[in-house]
Structures are given as C-alpha cells and as structure tokens.
Amino acid sequence: MRMLLIHSDYLEYEVKDKALKNPEPISEEQKKGRLDEVLAVFMSVEKADETNPDEIVEKAVVEIKDVASQVKADRIFVYPFAHLSSELAKPDVALKVLQKIEERLREEGFEVKRAPFGYYKAFRLSCKGHPLAELSRTIVPSGETVS
Numbered sequence: 001m002r003m004l005l006i007h008s009d010y011l012e013y014e015v016k017d018k019a020l021k022n023p024e025p026i027s028e029e030q031k032k033g034r035l036d037e038v039l040a041v042f043m044s045v046e047k048a049d050e051t052n053p054d055e056i057v058e059k060a061v062v063e064i065k066d067v068a069s070q071v072k073a074d075r076i077f078v079y080p081f082a083h084l085s086s087e088l089a090k091p092d093v094a095l096k097v098l099q100k101i102e103e104r105l106r107e108e109g110f111e112v113k114r115a116p117f118g119y120y121k122a123f124r125l126s127c128k129g130h131p132l133a134e135l136s137r138t139i140v141p142s143g144e145t146v147s
C-alpha cells in the first residue's frame with residue numbers, strides 16, 4: 001500500500017462520474033463531503049497487499065496514528081486514490097481494506113470520513129505547509145519486499 005498523508009486546513013470532495021463499472025453504492029449525502037482540520041490520507045491499495053489484507057489494515061492504522069499524533073490531528077480523511085502505484089489491488093479487495101481502515105480508526109477514537117470508492121471526484125485541499133504536513137508511507141505484507 002502507498003499512502004500520501006497531507007495535514008490540511010480542510011479537504012472537500014464532490015463525486016463526478018463513475019470510474020468503475022460497479023462503484024461503491026453511495027447515498028445522496030455521500031456525493032459531497034468535507035472535513036476541517038484534517039489529516040488527509042490518499043491511499044493506493046496494491047497487488048502485494050492481497051496476500052494479507054488484514055495485516056495491511058493494521059500496519060496502515062499504526063502509521064496513520066503515528067503521523068496523526070505527530071501533527072496533532074484527531075480527524076482523518078480516508079481517500080481512495082489509484083494514482084500512487086502501478087500495481088493496484090483488485091477493487092473488491094481495495095474497498096474492503098479501506099473500509100476496515102476507516103472502521104479501525106474510528107475504534108481508535110478518530111473522527112473519520114471516507115471518500116466514495118470507484119468514482120472520479122473533484123476535490124479541494126488546503127495543505128498546512130509545516131515540515132510534517134506532507135508525508136508518504138509504503139506498507140507491505142511481511143515477507144514481501146518494496147518494489
């Protein structure tokens with residue numbers, strides 16, 4: 001999994017068109033979303049993650065919690081983003097991983113939103129620009145190597 005973490009004044013998105021034949025079903029309310037004072041986490045779930053999705057979920061939560069505590073963010077925006085890797089996991093695996101990460105972060109006490117999966121989306125982001133405001137992380141299942 002590849003993650004780009006941006007500590008932001010806000011992130012807002014608007015769903016435009018389907019980017020998959022069968023995108024995640026969403027309500028009218030989910031077509032737009034915004035969080036202020038948020039750690040935005042753009043995530044590409046990768047092929048290698050399919051060998052152990054549960055482990056990837058836990059490793060991602062550890063990394064996100066670590067960055068959130070460093071930048072003192074208690075809101076997280078989980079953002080599916082297929083542009084951080086050329087070895088993407090299948091959509092059904094990727095969606096499950098992202099849903100689980102959302103659930104686990106809530107269990108850890110964060111306020112969490114997740115942008116809809118399988119769509120083209122317009123988004124606006126205001127990066128805070130401090131030294132830790134832009135970070136990336138790569139996570140692989142044990143036994144795999146980072147390519």
Ligand SMILES: C[C@@H](O)[C@H](N)C(=O)N[C@H]1[C@@H](O)[C@H](n2cnc3c(N)ncnc32)O[C@@H]1CO
Nearest residue numbers: 019044045080081082088089094117118121
């Ligand atoms: C397109 C761009 O504007 C938008 N931001 C977008 O990326 N949409 C992606 C993700 O929501 C999701 N998606 C599919 N596979 C994956 C994957 N392996 N990991 C993460 N997301 C995925 O499906 C869409 C098309 O790839």
